[in-house]
Amino acid sequence: MSDDRLPENASWIFEPNLQDLLGTLSRDGAIARVVGGAVRDTLSKMPVGDIDIATEFAPDDAAGFLQGAGFKVIETGKSHGTITALRDGRVFQVTTLRVDVRPHGRHAEVAFTRDWEGDAARRDFTINAIYADADGRIHDPFDGRADLAAGQVRFIGDADQRVREDYLRILRYFRFLAAFGSGKPDAGGLAACIRGRAGVADLSAERLRAELLKLLAVDDCLAAVEAFAHTGILMDILGGVVQPGTLAQLAEIERHLVRDPDPLLRLGVLAIRTREDAARLADRLRLSNDEHTRLATALDEAGHLSPVLAEAGWKENLYRLGEDTFRDRVLFNWARSGAGLDAAWRDLYELPERWTAPTLPLRGEDVLARGIEAGPDVGRILDRAEDLWIEAGFPGEDSVILKLLDRAIADAGPA
Numbered sequence: 001m002s003d004d005r006l007p008e009n010a011s012w013i014f015e016p017n018l019q020d021l022l023g024t025l026s027r028d029g030a031i032a033r034v035v036g037g038a039v040r041d042t043l044s045k046m047p048v049g050d051i052d053i054a055t056e057f058a059p060d061d062a063a064g065f066l067q068g069a070g071f072k073v074i075e076t077g078k079s080h081g082t083i084t085a086l087r088d089g090r091v092f093q094v095t096t097l098r099v100d101v102r103p104h105g106r107h108a109e110v111a112f113t114r115d116w117e118g119d120a121a122r123r124d125f126t127i128n129a130i131y132a133d134a135d136g137r138i139h140d141p142f143d144g145r146a147d148l149a150a151g152q153v154r155f156i157g158d159a160d161q162r163v164r165e166d167y168l169r170i171l172r173y174f175r176f177l178a179a180f181g182s183g184k185p186d187a188g189g190l191a192a193c194i195r196g197r198a199g200v201a202d203l204s205a206e207r208l209r210a211e212l213l214k215l216l217a218v219d220d221c222l223a224a225v226e227a228f229a230h231t232g233i234l235m236d237i238l239g240g241v242v243q244p245g246t247l248a249q250l251a252e253i254e255r256h257l258v259r260d261p262d263p264l265l266r267l268g269v270l271a272i273r274t275r276e277d278a279a280r281l282a283d284r285l286r287l288s289n290d291e292h293t294r295l296a297t298a299l300d301e302a303g304h305l306s307p308v309l310a311e312a313g314w315k316e317n318l319y320r321l322g323e324d325t326f327r328d329r330v331l332f333n334w335a336r337s338g339a340g341l342d343a344a345w346r347d348l349y350e351l352p353e354r355w356t357a358p359t360l361p362l363r364g365e366d367v368l369a370r371g372i373e374a375g376p377d378v379g380r381i382l383d384r385a386e387d388l389w390i391e392a393g394f395p396g397e398d399s400v401i402l403k404l405l406d407r408a409i410a411d412a413g414p415a
């Protein structure tokens with residue numbers, strides 16, 4: 001075990017709420033440490049996300065001490081040994097040291113211990129079992145730092161057994177491979193994932209979804225996604241087509257446009273070719289209605305939004321879809337077109353920066369004022385007038401608009 005310290009970029013460890021939390025859980029000879037993502041990401045010079053803490057105290061005791069120190073405590077995960085502590089808008093996951101007694105996936109029975117080595121051995125990968133004390137001192141029982149430096153994602157213990165204990169670790173393997181892997185992946189771990197492949201079928205949609213989106217949120221996830229697809233497991237999870245080539249295109253376009261990775265859209269281009277694909281994906285990963293609608297709408301099976309359209313067609317799309325959906329659809333079609341970093345596609349994508357869609361300057365009252373009786377005809381006439389107005393290039397002058405309205409009334413025929 002090495003006793004180095006966290007590097008300079010780890011100022012978060014000295015944040016007062018965290019220091020207070022660690023101090024509160026360091027009493028009666030017990031200590032608390034930060035572990036997992038925060039330490040790992042700091043060592044890889046990446047931004048730190050959530051902060052996980054390991055404590056020797058049982059959840060009820062830890063909760064009591066923390067409440068006494070002014071933290072709000074949420075006990076949702078208590079049966080698994082985890083509580084959430086909040087203060088001043090900061091969120092900390094506090095997990096009691098534990099060793100699995102009877103490992104059965106996520107419902108492993110847990111026993112609480114003061115055994116730090118046992119706690120480390122229970123974690124999934126060497127890079128996830130690096131601990132930091134309140135003063136930044138590092139404890140690295142499985143030499144996770146060497147694996148981080150070498151770009152190796154290595155299971156702790158026997159890889160086959162670790163996969164059998166919790167098949168979600170297969171997805172986590174590829175997520176961490178995406179974020180930290182370099183060079184050839186550790187053959188033993190990869191083979192264990194492949195051998196454990198069938199177990200993925202029993203994972204809940206929520207867990208699959210969360211891990212997949214985290215994988216796809218990694219900027220440069222492509223090599224890992226390809227490796228994942230190559231094993232066949234990704235196909236099993238998504239239940240159909242997997243198009244890493246299209247994902248590669250989207251990732252390249254995102255970088256070109258200086259857009260943050262969009263995990264949901266990435267999932268869409270990776271796994272959707274038809275509306276049925278979108279529906280199946282929504283079902284398998286329990287996407288929300290909004291997420292499903294977003295992907296189904298971005299998909300645009302007709303594929304007609306492309307730079308080949310005249311500018312009027314671009315504008316019609318932007319007007320009808322709204323800015324967000326317009327951009328989604330351009331990105332989706334652009335990635336699928338295989339055009340690469342093409343200037344015409346970029347021009348299309350940037351239309352909302354040059355032009356804002358006006359609102360239709362006509363309402364029901366305008367139709368009624370032309371002597372049409374209230375009823376379903378009013379809506380039909382308005383729709384027709386809207387089509388004519390778009391066709392005419394969104395004119396703004398009252399006289400032109402009234403002419404369009406009269407044409408729409410004539411087109412609708414006698415009432």
Ligand code: ATP
Pocket residue numbers: 035036037038049050052122123124125128129166168169172214
């Ligand atoms: P991030 O929070 O950046 O997504 P993380 O590694 O912190 O990554 P968490 O889900 O927050 O992931 O888990 C915290 C730690 O708990 C992990 O670093 C790992 O040590 C352990 N852990 C989480 N999930 C598992 C699992 N399925 N099997 C074994 N250990 C796990």
Ligand code: MG
Pocket residue numbers: 036037038050051052
């Ligand atoms: Mg974490």
